[in-house]
Amino acid sequence: MFFHIVLERNMQLHPRFFGQNLRENLVSKLIKDVEGTISGRHGFVLAVTGIESVGKGLIRDGTPFVTFPVKYRCVVFRPFEGEVLEAVVTRVVQHGLFAEAGPLKIFVSNHCIPDDMEYQTGDMPNYTKSDGSVRIQKDCEVRLKIFGFSIDATEISCVGSIKERFLGLITDPGAVA
Amino acid sequence: MSVASDSPVHSSSSDDLAAFLETELDSDSDSSSESFPIGQAHDADAQLSNHRLKRQKLEYPEDETENVASVTFSEEISEASSSKVPCEHPGTFGNMCFVCGQKVEVTGVSFGYIHKGFKLQQDEVTRLRDIDMKALQSQRKLCLVLDLDHTLLNSTVLRDLKPEEEYLKSHTHSLQDVSGGDIFMLEFMHMMTKLRPFVHSFLKEASTMFVMYIYTMGDRPYARQMAKLLDPKGEYFGERIISRDDGTMKHQKSLDVVLGQEKAVLILDDTENAWPGHKDNLIVIERYHFFASSCKQFDHRFQSLSQLKSDESEPDGVLSAVLKVLKQTHSLFFQDGGEDLSSRDVRSLLKQVRKEILKGCKVVFSRVFPTKCRAEDHPLWRVAEGLGATCATEVDASVTHVVGMDVGTEKVRWAVREKKFVVHRGWIDAANYLWKKQPEENFGLEQLKKQGTDDVTVEK
Numbered sequence: 059m060f061f062h063i064v065l066e067r068n069m070q071l072h073p074r075f076f077g078q079n080l081r082e083n084l085v086s087k088l089i090k091d092v093e094g095t096i097s098g099r100h101g102f103v104l105a106v107t108g109i110e111s112v113g114k115g116l117i118r119d120g121t122p123f124v125t126f127p128v129k130y131r132c133v134v135f136r137p138f139e140g141e142v143l144e145a146v147v148t149r150v151v152q153h154g155l156f157a158e159a160g161p162l163k164i165f166v167s168n169h170c171i172p173d174d175m176e177y178q179t180g181d182m183p184n185y186t187k188s189d190g191s192v193r194i195q196k197d198c199e200v201r202l203k204i205f206g207f208s209i210d211a212t213e214i215s216c217v218g219s220i221k222e223r224f225l226g227l228i229t230d231p232g233a234v235a
Numbered sequence: 236m237s238v239a240s241d242s243p244v245h246s247s248s249s250d251d252l253a254a255f256l257e258t259e260l261d262s263d264s265d266s267s268s269e270s271f272p273i274g275q276a277h278d279a280d281a282q283l284s285n286h287r288l289k290r291q292k293l294e295y296p297e298d299e300t301e302n303v304a305s306v307t308f309s310e311e312i313s314e315a316s317s318s319k320v321p322c323e324h325p326g327t328f329g330n331m332c333f334v335c336g337q338k339v340e341v342t343g344v345s346f347g348y349i350h351k352g353f354k355l356q357q358d359e360v361t362r363l364r365d366i367d368m369k370a371l372q373s374q375r376k377l378c379l380v381l382d383l384d385h386t387l388l389n390s391t392v393l394r395d396l397k398p399e400e401e402y403l404k405s406h407t408h409s410l411q412d413v414s415g416g417d418i419f420m421l422e423f424m425h426m427m428t429k430l431r432p433f434v435h436s437f438l439k440e441a442s443t444m445f446v447m448y449i450y451t452m453g454d455r456p457y458a459r460q461m462a463k464l465l466d467p468k469g470e471y472f473g474e475r476i477i478s479r480d481d482g483t484m485k486h487q488k489s490l491d492v493v494l495g496q497e498k499a500v501l502i503l504d505d506t507e508n509a510w511p512g513h514k515d516n517l518i519v520i521e522r523y524h525f526f527a528s529s530c531k532q533f534d535h536r537f538q539s540l541s542q543l544k545s546d547e548s549e550p551d552g553v554l555s556a557v558l559k560v561l562k563q564t565h566s567l568f569f570q571d572g573g574e575d576l577s578s579r580d581v582r583s584l585l586k587q588v589r590k591e592i593l594k595g596c597k598v599v600f601s602r603v604f605p606t607k608c609r610a611e612d613h614p615l616w617r618v619a620e621g622l623g624a625t626c627a628t629e630v631d632a633s634v635t636h637v638v639g640m641d642v643g644t645e646k647v648r649w650a651v652r653e654k655k656f657v658v659h660r661g662w663i664d665a666a667n668y669l670w671k672k673q674p675e676e677n678f679g680l681e682q683l684k685k686q687g688t689d690d691v692t693v694e695k
Contacts, residue, residue: 139336149350151349151350151474152363152366153326153349153353153363154333156350165328165333165350165353166333167325167326169334170333179370181468183473206332206336206338207331208329208331208338210329215329215352216329217331217332217333
């Protein structure tokens with residue numbers, strides 16, 4: 059789920075950046091540092107949308123660096139248990155499917171795929187329903203439900219299921235409406 | 236709940252409605268239920284219990300509809316998480332069980348080549364292997380694990396190219412269309428790679444009989460790049476590319492990350508010691524030394540194929556011989572269209588095929604083994620027996636070959652007198668690598684003086 063929240067961060071700036079463009083330097087450093095990273099509580103920080111306030115800078119003892127507390131607004135994205143979202147299938151293997159929803163990497167094990175869908179091997183491995191009406195392969199969009207996730211410093215991994223009602227294939231990339 | 240609060244007179248609005256409905260719907264109860272105020276004690280109790288029952292009855296239908304919906308919902312959840320049976324956590328993705336989502340201790344075999352962070356428990360691996368076995372049997376296929384370096388190809392770092400090998404740079408094929416190409420320049424990896432002759436036909440034919448894996452001691456990017464050269468469409472290997480980053484042990488290879496049952500897997504590798512636990516599944520192949528750096532790596536003093544400006548022969552080469560062996564083993568496994576394939580073991584079939592090579596030969600060794608060791612324990616004896624020959628220590632009339640190192644020994648002279656074959660040990664090694672009995676004339680003892688004895692190579 060996406061959130062637009064205010065976060066705070068202490069930015070350290072070297073005196074070479076002081077001067078007329080102090081604030082711009084600070085903001086660009088903030089953007090460089092924070093966009094694309096993962097915060098444990100808030101999830102993946104997608105984009106900084108604006109600066110709320112920049113506090114008074116404090117010189118750190120013993121170094122020339124100055125620390126500014128910066129409050130900024132940003133869009134974050136994190137999964138929740140029980141959340142239903144759409145993802146794009148990246149790989150299909152006999153153990154299940156791997157899908158991605160933005161920065162989230164989701165694995166749906168074949169225990170969590172409906173029993174009437176079977177794995178078909180081949181150069182485009184896929185899961186096909188027994189009556190042939192539904193086929194999930196690479197680059198398909200699926201709606202899945204997250205029932206577990208784990209956030210670490212570099213990525214967010216989730217485990218999901220498509221076994222319930224209203225979950226599963228949304229669009230088939232081959233069929234253009 | 237106290238008695239007073241149960242009384243409809245003092246109840247809240249919801250209770251009022253319930254009580255009202257009770258009275259409207261009620262027809263069986265005693266007449267005192269019509270009057271709301273509490274009557275005599277015993278009646279009151281009866282009324283109250285009636286009220287309670289009816290309230291429960293009224294409340295029940297509402298709950299029922301909710302329950303139905305939530306029951307199906309929770310059933311579906313429980314199907315997903317098998318909560319009827321406590322989840323066995325067959326494997327983990329990240330640090331969560333991928334069936335129930337709980338955070339579990341991360342144990343089990345890591346299958347990094349399938350996806351980063353993906354691990355499976357041993358029971359799940361066994362279960363998957365059984366499923367795989369059935370699928371393979373229905374397709375009439377076995378598993379084949381292929382090594383890359385010196386088996387299917389030979390790579391060299393550009394820095395190590397000798398001056399006489401520079402001509403190769405002009406012969407490289409484009410990377411855009413790798414089909415039909417043999418030698419490739421990979422500038423971005425500072426490498427040049429030469430594919431072994433016959434490899435394309437080999438892979439094409441083997442893929443009809445085997446599900447193939449790549450298992451190399453190179454790192455993951457190298458493995459994937461080589462797979463792109465060998466298999467541009469991804470039809471032979473798919474995602475089954477195991478590199479040293481995906482193996483469980485540092486300098487050894489093992490079948491634990493291969494999802495096929497051990498009795499249905501064949502391995503093709505140039506290094507026997509890389510597979511300490513699976514020597515019976517292994518077909519050792521002669522090393523492919525195309526580049527000079529490759530020979531140097533193994534401390535050989537002979538010239539590499541690129542320096543000699545030649546290459547292995549395609550139809551008679553090593554890969555072609557190995558392909559024949561694979562075909563033979565495969566047909567033995569699926570022979571008679573037998574249903575009971577679970578009793579067949581590819582390892583014993585491989586031994587069987589191997590024993591055909593020198594069948595009918597009786598071999599005596601002369602001055603090949605050091606005297607202090609028992610002849611039967613010597614590896615060459617074992618190899619010869621594995622190839623189907625009978626070995627003996629003394630000469631007699633049934634002996635067909637004498638393997639010696641020197642023309643002057645008694646056994647050799649006896650053999651010359653009795654018109655038996657006299658060969659040096661290279662004859663046995665060649666049979667081992669080429670899976671075929673070699674003409675004895677090429678391995679006469681005179682050859683020894685010509686070649687030098689540091690290493691035996693089969694020259695074509």
